[in-house]
Amino acid sequence: MTDDFEGRLEEHLAATASRMPPDLRRSILEEFPGHGQAGPRPPWLGRIGRLSFAAGVLAAVIVAVVNAPLIFDRTGLGPGGRPSNSPAFVWDAVLGFREFPIQSNPSMDAYGNQSVWSYLHAAGGVHDPTRYVRFTEFDGGARDAWVDAAHDGLAVGFVLGDDALTLQPWGRGPTETEAAIVAWRDPVGGPVAVSGVIEVDAACGDGIDVSIDQGGRPIEEFSLPNGTRAFDLAPEMSRGETLYVRVEPGSSGSADCDTTWLTLTVTR
Amino acid sequence: MDRDLVARAQRGDESAFGELVESVGDRLYAVAHHILRDSARADDAAQQAMIHVWRKLPTLNDPDRFLTWAYRIVVREALAEAASRRRWVMRVTLAGAERASDSVADHQRAFADRDELDRALGALRADHRAVVVLKHFAGLSNLEIADILGVPEGTVRSRLHYAMSSLRATLDAGGRPTASHREP
Numbered sequence: 001m002t003d004d005f006e007g008r009l010e011e012h013l014a015a016t017a018s019r020m021p022p023d024l025r026r027s028i029l030e031e032f033p034g035h036g037q038a039g040p041r042p043p044w045l046g047r048i049g050r051l052s053f054a055a056g057v058l059a060a061v062i063v064a065v066v067n068a069p070l071i072f073d074r075t076g077l078g079p080g081g082r083p084s085n086s087p088a089f090v091w092d093a094v095l096g097f098r099e100f101p102i103q104s105n106p107s108m109d110a111y112g113n114q115s116v117w118s119y120l121h122a123a124g125g126v127h128d129p130t131r132y133v134r135f136t137e138f139d140g141g142a143r144d145a146w147v148d149a150a151h152d153g154l155a156v157g158f159v160l161g162d163d164a165l166t167l168q169p170w171g172r173g174p175t176e177t178e179a180a181i182v183a184w185r186d187p188v189g190g191p192v193a194v195s196g197v198i199e200v201d202a203a204c205g206d207g208i209d210v211s212i213d214q215g216g217r218p219i220e221e222f223s224l225p226n227g228t229r230a231f232d233l234a235p236e237m238s239r240g241e242t243l244y245v246r247v248e249p250g251s252s253g254s255a256d257c258d259t260t261w262l263t264l265t266v267t268r
Numbered sequence: 269m270d271r272d273l274v275a276r277a278q279r280g281d282e283s284a285f286g287e288l289v290e291s292v293g294d295r296l297y298a299v300a301h302h303i304l305r306d307s308a309r310a311d312d313a314a315q316q317a318m319i320h321v322w323r324k325l326p327t328l329n330d331p332d333r334f335l336t337w338a339y340r341i342v343v344r345e346a347l348a349e350a351a352s353r354r355r356w357v358m359r360v361t362l363a364g365a366e367r368a369s370d371s372v373a374d375h376q377r378a379f380a381d382r383d384e385l386d387r388a389l390g391a392l393r394a395d396h397r398a399v400v401v402l403k404h405f406a407g408l409s410n411l412e413i414a415d416i417l418g419v420p421e422g423t424v425r426s427r428l429h430y431a432m433s434s435l436r437a438t439l440d441a442g443g444r445p446t447a448s449h450r451e452p
Contacts, residue, residue, distance in 0.1 A: 010404045013302060014405065018301040024315065145418060201423065204423065257426050
């Protein structure tokens with residue numbers, strides 16, 4: 001039922017709705033030569049698209065040039081074999097997430113190492129990676145998320161609008177839950193700095209249980225009722241060992257308002 | 269929405285896609301503009317959204333759901349834009365309009381009301397504003413909004429409740445947003 005305030009709000013939003021500016025509309029339509037206003041235009045990328053593409057190519061070249069010694073020299077030493085003060089490797093869970101149409105699970109890292117990032121789910125099996133199951137279905141329509149048809153809503157993917165991954169656990173009561181998990185497999189081995197932020201709805205729901213495990217051993221474990229919590233860890237990893245960030249519904253087992261935003265950076 | 273038109277666009281018919289842009293462009297742009305409240309940023313979000321719509325159109329399973337699906341993409345682009353370049357937008361307030369008295373002429377009062385509501389909307393977090401816009405401008409159900417945002421329906425209900433309470437509280441305070449509701 002619509003009250004006066006809602007009616008006033010709807011009236012306001014309708015009255016202040018902006019129309020697409022004609023030059024923007026023209027610019028979009030001109031990218032598709034089959035439409036009436038076609039001209040001799042470059043390929044379908046628009047003005048912004050072309051600029052973004054050019055900037056992306058330039059950035060890729062710069063990154064490749066700067067990181068070339070590190071990519072090819074996995075010893076962690078800087079250019080010329082001298083120790084470098086800057087971190088040799090940085091793995092970022094958000095940047096490492098591969099979108100449609102190049103999604104893969106597991107997926108490689110930015111240095112070309114295979115099977116570094118994985119997106120998993122699990123019914124129970126806390127601290128027991130043998131019970132974790134890899135997502136196999138991908139929703140690439142718009143949100144880019146690994147999903148599971150058997151558990152509606154369960155997902156690991158991109159959150160809308162934030163520079164974070166979304167972990168959406170699933171639950172239908174205390175004994176029927178499904179955790180959402182992001183895994184990072186160390187391709188090199190040695191000490192790393194693991195940092196990030198976990199955020200869950202500030203007011204709604206009974207929160208989430210979080211566990212950060214090195215293999216099957218918890219190195220950080222907490223319940224997050226609402227809001228944000230940062231973590232900063234320094235585990236010693238073995239080559240091929242895996243770090244898991246696991247999120248599941250709070251004690252009630254309800255996943256309402258349990259959408260979790262995760263930033264995760266591993267630095268060596 | 270014309271199902272055949274969407275189906276033709278899905279098969280790569282650029283003319284059909286152009287017709288889609290003509291048909292839904294204003295609605296999609298208005299949603300981006302309501303969320304971002306900045307024309308230049310709404311331009312960027314809308315253009316990027318249309319590129320994504322074109323690129324991902326073949327993955328759309330049900331042409332009947334095109335509009336909801338397109339809303340999802342434009343909201344995503346708008347929220348990404350909001351998150352990547354958060355900044356204060358200078359807001360012009362009408363001199364003397366903040367506290368309209370009984371002696372103010374009707375048209376001035378209406379203008380002041382609009383200004384207060386506008387500032388209250390501007391004080392919401394972008395993701396909460398998106399829920400309000402999808403509900404009260406696009407006229408979508410909570411379930412459709414949940415699908416668009418990729419969150420459970422309960423989360424939509426909570427965000428909507430929180431946003432509407434914030435709007436009412438801000439208006440009750442004379443249009444002055446509380447610090448906790450300001451964008452950083």
